[in-house]
Amino acid sequence: MRTAGGSGRRWGRLLGVLAITPVLRWAVATHSVPPGEPWRTACPGCRTPIDAAGPPRALSPLARCSACGTRIGAPPFAVEAVAVLALVTTLSAGHPWPVTVALVWWTGWMIPLAFVDVAVHRLPDRLTYPAAAGSWALLGLAAGVTGEPAAWVRAIAAAGGLALLFAATTLVFGTRGFGLGDAKLALSIGAVLGWFGWPVVLLGMLVAFLGSGVTAVLLLAARRISWSQQLPFGPFLVLGAVVGVLTAG
Known part of the structure; x- marks a missing residue:
């Protein structure tokens, strides 16, 4: 029988994973540049800064710049899906x-x-x-x-x-x-x-x-x-x- 406490812990872990996905997206967007080029710090379309602690939608599941809509980094919802799957498999390993x-x-x-x-x-x-x-x-x-x-x-x-x-x-x-x-x-x-x-x-x-x-x-x-x-x-x-x-x- 499932307990309310166990369900609450599972939801807490899920929310915790989703909370760090903007940081994961920032890491992907920042480092996805060809060899020899400086790390990306702004949208390539309009130069809006990309900040792990900031609000641009490039760091949201939509993966779009909040100013011009340019796609930045990983595909939409890909990081979130992988992160949740990783959490489930890691915790279920026992x-x-x-x-x-x-x-x-x-x-x-x-x-x-x-x-x-x-x-x-x-x-x-x-x-x-x-x-x-x-x-x-x-x-x-x-x-x-x-x-x-x-x-x-x-x-x-x-x-x-x-x-x-x-x-x-x-x-x-x-x-x-x-x-x-x-x-x-x-x-x-x-x-x-x-x-x-x-x-x-x-x-x-x-x-x-x-x-x-x-x-x-x-x-x-x-x-x-x-x-x-x-x-x-x-x-x-x-x-x-x-x-x-x-x-x-």
Whole structure:
């Protein structure tokens, strides 16, 4: 039987997620610029400032500038839908509360990173480094609370190993390898997967590579991309991590 208190907590969590979506939208709009260009601080159409604490509708689910109506950042309602789905899946996984806190932190950074990578093939340091630092610290706290220091050591080892692997492909293969942004993203991806065990790390990477490969084949068959184009790999890394965490739950 559902209680009024339980229902109230669920609604509170939902409202909390929706309250931070303008910040997530701001992160996507600010960082979705081509390499070499400064971060976006205003509407490209009319130069109305974009501020995470401000009122422009670019930061609302409509994703439109309040002054000229120009579309800015992620598609309408996309960030909100992903954020709510992430909340539901994270809370339903049934992990101890310290681990859940770490996963919520990690998810909050993965959402804008995935949207930015899809838009402009970039994984900004301003998003990947806080994601990694917070994930490492919160998982360390979780290790202390739950009495699982080995899980934290494994998480750090997996993070470092995956980051070195992706960085090595860049050094060896240049532009044909993975970008350094993928290596920095792996610092948090690897930590989250590693916490749950080496089989989960392998599963997450398998899903990422398989998802990337299948998507590339489908887009090539539909003539949406050419053989010389590369897909952004960050979203597939995030997908693999999500599948791994859900499987571990």
